Amino acid sequence: MKSHQYGFPILDSSACRTMDAAVEAQTGLPLAVLMENAGRAVANASMEFDTHRVLVAAGSGNNGGDGFVTARILLARGVNVEVACVRPVDELSGPAQMNARRFLDEGGRVIPVKAANWSAATLIIDAFLGTGFSGPVRPPVNGIISSINAVSAPVLSIDVPSGLASDDCAEPECAVKADMTIALGCYKPSLVHYPACGYAGEVRLADIGFPATVYPEPGEAVLSSAFVRSVLPRWSGDSHKGKRGRLLVVAGSRGMLGAAALACEAATRAGAGLVYLACPEPLAPVFEAKLTNQ
Numbered sequence: 001m002k003s004h005q006y007g008f009p010i011l012d013s014s015a016c017r018t019m020d021a022a023v024e025a026q027t028g029l030p031l032a033v034l035m036e037n038a039g040r041a042v043a044n045a046s047m048e049f050d051t052h053r054v055l056v057a058a059g060s061g062n063n064g065g066d067g068f069v070t071a072r073i074l075l076a077r078g079v080n081v082e083v084a085c086v087r088p089v090d091e092l093s094g095p096a097q098m099n100a101r102r103f104l105d106e107g108g109r110v111i112p113v114k115a116a117n118w119s120a121a122t123l124i125i126d127a128f129l130g131t132g133f134s135g136p137v138r139p140p141v142n143g144i145i146s147s148i149n150a151v152s153a154p155v156l157s158i159d160v161p162s163g164l165a166s167d168d169c170a171e172p173e174c175a176v177k178a179d180m181t182i183a184l185g186c187y188k189p190s191l192v193h194y195p196a197c198g199y200a201g202e203v204r205l206a207d208i209g210f211p212a213t214v215y216p217e218p219g220e221a222v223l224s225s226a227f228v229r230s231v232l233p234r235w236s237g238d239s240h241k242g243k244r245g246r247l248l249v250v251a252g253s254r255g256m257l258g259a260a261a262l263a264c265e266a267a268t269r270a271g272a273g274l275v276y277l278a279c280p281e282p283l284a285p286v287f288e289a290k291l292t293n294q
Contacts, residue, residue: 006221006223006224006227007221007222007223007224007226007227008186008187008205008221008222008224009186009187009215009218009220009221010186010187010188010189010192010218010219010220010221010222011186011187011188011215011216011218012166012167012188012189013131013132013134013165013166013167013188015186015216015218016131016166016185016186016188017131017132018214018216019185019186019210019214019215019216020034022214023210023211023214026211026213026214027211027213027214029209029211031062031095032095032098033209034185034208034209034210035062035065035066035069035095035099036069037206037207037208037209038066038069038158038159038182038184038206038208039066039067039068039069039070039072039073039099040069040073041182041184041206041207041208042066042067042070042125042156042158042182042206043069043070043073043074043077045156045180045182045204046070046074046079046123046125046156047077049122049123049154049156050122050123050154051074051079051080051081051122051123052080052122053080053081053120053121053122053123054071054074054079054080054081054082054121054122054123054124054125055081055082055083055084055116055117055118055120055121055123055124055125055153056068056070056071056081056082056083056084056124056125056127057083057084057113057116057124057125057126057127057128057144057148057162058071058083058084058085058086058096058100058127058128059085059086059096059127059128059129059130059141059162060085060086060087060091060092060093060096061093061096061130061132062093062095062096062130062132063127063128063129063130063158063159063162064085064086064092064093064096064100064127064128065092065093065095065096065098065099065100066127066130066158066159066184067083067125067127067158068083068096068099068100068102068103068127069099070125070127070158071083071103071108071125072099072102072103072106072108075103075106075107075108076106081108082108082109082110082111083100083103083108083109083110083111084110084111084112084113084115084116085100085110085111085112085113086113086128086140086141086144088112089101089104089110113140113144114140116144116147118147118148118150118151118153119151119152119153121151121153122153123153123154123155123156124148124151124153124154124155124156125155125156125157125158126148126155126156126157126158126161126162126176126178127158128141128144128145128162128176129141129160129162129163130158130159130160131159131160131166131188133160133162133163133164133165133166134165134167134168135165136173136174137162137163137173137174137175141162141163142163142174145162145163145174145175145176146174148176149176149177154179154180155176155177155178155179155180155201156178156179156180156181156182157176157178157180157181157182157200157201158181158182158184159181159182159183159184159188160181160183160188160190160191160200161175161176161177161178161181161199161200162175162176163175163176163199164176164190164196164199164200165190166188166189166190166191167188167189167190168189168190168196169189169190169193169194169195169196169197170195170196171195171196172196172199175199176199177199177201178199178200178201179201179202180201180202180203180204181200181201181202181203181204182204182206183203183204183205183206184206184208185205185206185207185208185210186205186210186215186218187203187205187222191203192222205222232270232271233245233271235271240273241273241274242273242274243273244271244272244273244274245271245272245273245274246272246273246274246275246276247267247272247274247275247276248276248277248278249263249264249267249275249276249277249278250277250278250279251263251277251278251279252277252279252280252283252287253279253280253283254280254282254283257283257286257287257290260277260279260287261287261290261291264277264287264291265291277291
């Protein structure tokens with residue numbers, strides 16, 4: 001997985017398709033390996049939830065394939081898991097069908113989505129629609145999404161919540177409301193920009209094996225802690241506030257003290273030795289009480 005200069009790349013669906021095609025062409029790494037890695041990452045995240053009864057909602061494409069891999073790995077770990085699939089196994093796409101059959105061969109159970117008891121699940125894994133989705137959500141998936149959102153079980157989405165177009169950051173008409181989303185290989189615009197990202201819950205980035213050479217140069221990136229650490233100065237053990245620089249904050253007005261206080265606190269936490277606040281004189285006693293020794 002490639003780390004951008006400032007963090008981790010945010011890529012649209014076109015860039016993701018280009019990456020998928022480039023992986024096998026440039027490196028010979030088959031899609032099945034990436035799908036296996038994706039399923040393992042989702043299965044690992046699933047173990048943080050109550051796995052008494054896991055129900056995987058699987059579509060007919062690659063997102064569904066990721067879901068079947070996840071289900072197979074959970075099954076091997078002794079988890080009670082079944083897959084509710086939008087189509088019969090014989091009608092699934094190549095990678096999805098292959099992984100569905102592997103799941104069945106190892107004793108897994110696949111049921112039609114209309115037979116799914118969503119309310120009985122302790123965890124729902126959303127693997128219906130992936131980054132290729134755009135446009136309105138059509139039946140029967142819109143009804144399935146409504147059913148998932150109506151139950152209390154937490155939802156873990158694979159790559160993007162179903163119904164959320166990866167490139168469209170507007171409020172979706174119909175989308176899964178996830179508690180956590182595992183972004184595969186890169187962040188997608190709708191996972192990090194409001195209001196769409198409000199449907200993603202906690203977003204975690206999973207390295208599924210994309211070589212750094214297949215990543216395009218991103219227009220934007222999610223800041224990484226490594227980058228932030230790299231731009232903050234390092235201080236010796238005997239340094240003191242007089243050696244760590246001085247910062248002047250000009251902020252604050254009556255009834256609006258928060259921004260000034262936050263700016264000063266952030267500066268001290270970032271390592272500034274001495275922070276001065278220039279504010280209206282009547283407010284000075286308030287800030288002195290709040291900010292002393294921060």
